[in-house]
Amino acid sequence: MELLGYLADGFATSLSPLNLFIVLMGVTAGLFIGAMPGLGSVNGVAIVLPLTFIVPPSSAIILLAAIYYGAMYGGAISSILLGIPGASTAVATTFDGRPMAQQGKAGLALIAAACASFIGGTVSVVLFTLFAAPLADVALAFGPAEEFALVLLAFTTFVGLGGDDILKTIMMICLGLALSTVGLDLISGQPRLVFFDQPGFYSGISFLVLAIGVYGIGEILYTIETQKAAPQVTPAKLTFKELWYGIKEINKMWKTLSFGSIMGFFVGMLPAAGATPAALMSYGIAKLMSKQPEKFGKGAIEGVVAPETANNAASTGSLLPMLTLGIPGSPTTALLLGGMVMWGLVPGPMLFIEQPDFVWGLISSLYTANLAAVLVNLALIPVFVWALRMPFTVLCSMVFVLCLVGGYAPSQKMHDVWLIVGFGVGGYLLRKADYPMAPLVLALVLGPLMEKSFRQTLIAEQGNVMAFVERPLSGTFIAISVVFFLLPLVKHVKAWLGRAPSPTNN
Amino acid sequence: MINNFTRRIALATAASAALMAALPAAAADWKPQKPVEMVIMAGQGGGADRLARLFQSIIQKEKLSAMPVLPVNKGGGSGAEALRYLKDKEGDNHTIMATLNSYYTTPLRTDIGVNIEDFTPIARMAIDTFVLWVNADSDIQNLDDYVAAVKAAGGAWKMGGTGTGQEDSLVTSMLETEFGLDITYVPFKGGGDVAKNLVGGHIESSVNNPSEALGFYQAGKLRPIAAFTPDRINVFPDTPTMTELGHELVYSMQRSFVAPKGMDPEAVAYYVGMFEGLNANDEWQTYTSEKALNADFLTGDDLQAYFLQERDKHSELLSASEGS
Incomplete structure (x- = not known):
């Protein structure tokens, strides 16, 4: 019960009036930062980090935790309303969130996202509280081979369960992988695919540039073309009845919720994996377990709930390796790590022993920040939905400007803006030919991870490819990947076998 | 990339503060007018990263810089990403880079069009051990x-x-x-x-x-x-040195700061002063003894000479290692 004592002390700090005020400010700011395409929790935390010197360290942690959570919630907002994922973690949310918004159910989708995020975050924090120290060993068991197997699993969940047209999905994955090799090779340091000798390509093609291009600009072009005669105003309203209905609907999805939370936590915990594969896998599994998988991708609430549960759970999980091993699991936790160094704390195996006040203060602030984030988010949903009532002509130009600014801001290079425009046009043409965009974008996110871990394993194992299968953890992941990859095939065969005898029966 | 963005936002938030600070001062000396970007040649969580972030926190706490210093990791391709970035920042007065030995080795090994002689040396803070x-x-x-x-x-x-x-x-x-x-x-x-x-x-x-x-x-x-040190490291008193064991294997890593080509001399003087302040700081001196670093402060032409001498040494080491 030592644990509860620590936690109680932590709560005593995080519930003081000043800290409660900080939490509310933090989640509100985080929510808006996360909702802007091009900004995310990384930017939120980065912006506030220098300000944390003026408050006591305990309040500073709370502020950062609040922003972190707020931005994670906010990421779903632009995915649902505009169809532009603000961060790679929110790509899976667009699959069903965007169709829901187009059907006038934006409010419902936002409610579902908020509630799912809350549940994912809460389950994850509880797991964190109970098992943080022993789980550090699980994170250690993950070497390059396991990393590779996990990324492969994320890919196959997508290919096997997500794509209607598997050939086109695979082609888009290949294109994404090719784009992900642009820049300097991680292992040898040699430049690769530096087109036209442009120095801008040295730093590679970032996820944001591609996502904003194909989802933002591409979507605008596509909508303008399909609706040029009568610009469609998405009817969106929000009532308490809808809120209640949303909560009731989500209640029925306990399987998706519990699976997404737990899996999200574990995947997030693995260094280098993080929330993007977690969200994807959760979506894939939810579709697999669903009785109506055909509804996915066309506006199923469960398709919003699954990735949102997992990505919030994963973002809490990714704090674990940072605190226990000193290895940040995501760019945002890397910034938090920087913050801790500033306050004279050394993350690593000794932190829990030497600085229990800090660790438990942080954990308890995760509880309060999560609760505050869901309340603020629900309260602000009408504001977000209102944005959709703008005439399409106005909304469309605003989104266009947001896209360009959001693409320029992170790197401050015009190179990236031109790339966005290029990707926008390319994405539009590919969409017209019915190529799916998500595999392209996700391949760019997961590709570098996959390449690095693949090569590290091969170097370490003297080129022995069997190393991936021989290790128990990575072998298991690869076996599951193979099953997922073959599953659609089995389904087709089954359907065919089921249909074949029917004429004789009739 | 993301941290770059930080710079922009911090710029906005700090701009008002800067304005107020700048008004009474009769701009005699050069001062940074916007947040200073501290490029780190390595990824997050490693020795170089932790050290750079420690420097940043001391600079911030002790107000050694008139503007915030923002660390940016550019660890790709053994620091090639950072070197290339610094080359493109020619003439910029608001960028400095935390270096390690890949400062010599990466330009020697890869064809990225960077000559470290062009960069402006600022200060060597420490020599790290292996x-x-x-x-x-x-x-x-x-x-x-x-x-x-x-x-x-x-x-x-x-x-x-x-x-x-x-x-x-x-x-x-x-x-x-x-x-x-x-x-x-x-x-x-x-x-x-x-x-x-x-x-x-x-x-x-x-x-x-x-x-x-x-x-x-x-x-x-x-x-x-x-x-791999000449003498035992005081944090590990029971660990013998390679030399003691009869093997002449000594290798160390410099932890320094450099600036882009063509930085104004006034700006260089400002940053050298900033790091002098840092070198005199108690927190830094305690850290070096706890973490087995040698605080060995060096600036100006001496530092450039040291860099070039080390580069030659690494050129030999590299040809020896790649020949084997």
């Missing part, structure tokens, strides 16, 4: 055990380190030459990642800097075998 580590669960207790184990593995012994051709790989090839070993070198993104993989048993040894492995050492997860 230690040979194994997992505490292994049976290896001393250097003899280690050499025997590597030989027994017959080329399959896994040594983790940061990018190919970087410090860790040079130290590894020094070991190979000295003891006639055949080691498989596995590159990782940063020293923190290497230490974690050693604890997790995915690699079998590392030559981490003490600061990268210290947390795991204190937790009883890693065992130091020998130090």
Whole structure:
């Protein structure tokens, strides 16, 4: 019960009036930062980090935790309303969130996202509280081979369960992988695919540039073309009845919720994996377990709930390796790590022993920040939905400007803006030919991870490819990947076998 | 990329503060007018990263800079990403870069069009040390055990380190030459990642800097075998040096700051002053003794001469390691 004592002390700090005020400010700011395409929790935390010197360290942690959570919630907002994922973690949310918004159910989708995020975050924090120290060993068991197997699993969940047209999905994955090799090779340091000798390509093609291009600009072009005669105003309203209905609907999805939370936590915990594969896998599994998988991708609430549960759970999980091993699991936790160094704390195996006040203060602030984030988010949903009532002509130009600014801001290079425009046009043409965009974008996110871990394993194992299968953890992941990859095939065969005898029966 | 963005926002938030600060001062001396970007040539969590962030926090706490200093990691391609970035910042007064030895080795190894003679030296803060580590669960207790184990593995012994051709790989090839070993070198993104993989048993040894492995050492997860230093490191009093054991293997890592080509002399003077203040700081001096660093402050032409001399040394080391 030592644990509860620590936690109680932590709560005593995080519930003081000043800290409660900080939490509310933090989640509100985080929510808006996360909702802007091009900004995310990384930017939120980065912006506030220098300000944390003026408050006591305990309040500073709370502020950062609040922003972190707020931005994670906010990421779903632009995915649902505009169809532009603000961060790679929110790509899976667009699959069903965007169709829901187009059907006038934006409010419902936002409610579902908020509630799912809350549940994912809460389950994850509880797991964190109970098992943080022993789980550090699980994170250690993950070497390059396991990393590779996990990324492969994320890919196959997508290919096997997500794509209607598997050939086109695979082609888009290949294109994404090719784009992900642009820049300097991680292992040898040699430049690769530096087109036209442009120095801008040295730093590679970032996820944001591609996502904003194909989802933002591409979507605008596509909508303008399909609706040029009568610009469609998405009817969106929000009532308490809808809120209640949303909560009731989500209640029925306990399987998706519990699976997404737990899996999200574990995947997030693995260094280098993080929330993007977690969200994807959760979506894939939810579709697999669903009785109506055909509804996915066309506006199923469960398709919003699954990735949102997992990505919030994963973002809490990714704090674990940072605190226990000193290895940040995501760019945002890397910034938090920087913050801790500033306050004279050394993350690593000794932190829990030497600085229990800090660790438990942080954990308890995760509880309060999560609760505050869901309340603020629900309260602000009408504001977000209102944005959709703008005439399409106005909304469309605003989104266009947001896209360009959001693409320029992170790197401050015009190179990236031109790339966005290029990707926008390319994405539009590919969409017209019915190529799916998500595999392209996700391949760019997961590709570098996959390449690095693949090569590290091969170097370490003297080129022995069997190393991936021989290790128990990575072998298991690869076996599951193979099953997922073959599953659609089995389904087709089954359907065919089921249909074949029917004429004789009739 | 993301941290770049930070710079922009911090610029906005700090602009008003800057304005107020600048108004009364009769701009006699040069001062940064916007947040200073501190490019780090390595990934997050490694020795270089932690050190750069420590510097930033002391600078911030002690108000050594008129503007915030914002660390930006550009660790790709053994620091090639950072070097290239600094080259493109020619004439910029608001960018400095925290270097490590890949400052010499990366331009020598890769064709990225960077000549370090062009950059402006600012200050050398410290010289970092190297230690040979194994997992505490292994049976290896001393250097003899280690050499025997590597030989027994017959080329399959896994040594983790940061990018190919970087410090860790040079130290590894020094070991190979000295003891006639055949080691498989596995590159990782940063020293923190290497230490974690050693604890997790995915690699079998590392030559981490003490600061990268210290947390795991204190937790009883890693065992130091020998130090690549002239004298014993006071944090590990029981760990012999390679020299003591009869092997002339000494290697160290500089922790310095440089600026882009063509930075104004007034700006250079400002940053040199900033790091002088940092060097005199008690927190920094305590840190160096705890983390087994040698605070060895050097600036100006002496520093440039040191850089060029080290570059020649690394050129030899590299040709020796790549020839083997």
